[in-house]
Amino acid sequence: MKKQLLPIIAFALVSVASGTGLALSQSSAVAAESPTTNQFDPMQFARGAKAWANNCTRCHNMRDPKELRDDQWRAAMMHMRVRAGLTAAETEDILIFLQGSN
């Protein structure tokens, strides 16, 4: 076996052990269902507003929630989760805030 394969295999094993199983068994912290179907939670909305203010301006101007529709914010927020290093919980809080404000 080539020596270069070892770190890749280790990397993959760590990834799988640390999360893939959870995700595929639907027990991930990220809800399997669309966030738009979630019941409105005022506390989550408030957490989302705070996380939005604290995270988005780290790089760019505050975007108006009305710029996108609910479904577009879903994809945009998943993209931003990767970019900004957001947790799944923060991502969903911000999404609820944006979807409730557009």
Add this chain to the structure above:
Amino acid sequence: MKTAPQSKLSSTLCLLILVSASPVFAQSHADRIDELEAKTLAMAEELAVLRAELEKERQAPDSEDMQSIRAESVAARQAAQNAEIAANEWKNSNSVTHLAGYASADYVSPENGNAAFVANFNPMFHFQFKDRILWEAEIEVQIEENGDTNMALEYSSIDLFLNNNMVLLAGKFLSPIGNFRQNMHPSWINKLPSAPPGFGHDGAAPLAEVGVQLRGGIRVGEQSKMTYAGFIGNGPKLEGEDGEIHGIDTDGFTGDPDDEKVFGGRVSLLPFPKFEFAVSGAFGDAAVVENDGVDFEGDPTRDYKVFGVDASYQWNNLDLRSEFIRQDIADEQTSIAPEGGIWETWYVQGAYKFADAKWEGVARYTDYTSPHADKSQEQWALGVNYLLAPSAMLKFAYESNTGLVGESTDDDRWLVQIAYGY
């Protein structure tokens, strides 16, 4: 003694009392009560009959008309439910497709040379399945000076969301070394029309990588958090020219001629919101695989190291950020280009919004050092931006550049740019 009128009034009242108490009036009152009782009984009987008929009708099978009305009512209710479900389908689908991106139109006027208009277009695609998978890609489309259109795949990765704190990326991704390249370079985000020297092609900052990356964020208490990214990739290609390393090509490649992988990552700490401090780095091997513009094989591998530090802070309308990145190629005596080199750049930038955050002033200082004197550059850039919208900016900037005399790196420039992120 009563007066005469008082006496008449008393007499009249007595007479009325006597008349009203007479048997004739008493008989008339009893008749009216009997009449009312009779009417009440009749109405009660009528009500009982109606109730009986209603109950009978309820228990009896529907008439054809009634059945038809009931069927229409059910159908209408079902149609309304279907319409509601259809109207909400776009909200509740498992998959989402989203087109995003940014575009800019520039006018660049150098001190020595011709002023010209420039245009760029960077569409981004997001395809999401539930909250588990995201495929994201960005294409950079540029118009060349000769009119040709240049297209490049900036990144294309499948992102698997593993848990609350972890995302696994596979494919081509923007280098997580530093912050400018991965987060700040889009024209609608960058506060100046140009990238800091050293953050472009063949510069000091790695651009992209093809491989796998694990990244995410972890909350630490109420206020603090950390983010992390670690990757394994094919690594850069070294370009040789006239016996020297001309540059480090870090565009991200699907081939790996030197057969040596590069490992790297970035860790950032946010002790409180809006303040971030990060350290990043990478190491591995690289080799000259292109010499004097043609493919070259058999060159020995050599050490390749990257180190970066970046920080940013936002307070009200003030935005401060700074970044340092260094790429180091070791010497290799048996190589076609024996001498290695250090490509190093750093910048510090401050921006402040004013006039209801519609206007923004920006100042940036950059010092880029390359092993090649004609590429090294020191730059002061000053700009004023007008925010047309949160994601649209009109930028005016002036660059004071100091480089090798006679080179474009020594030309001061005026720049105007309109940028829009969508």
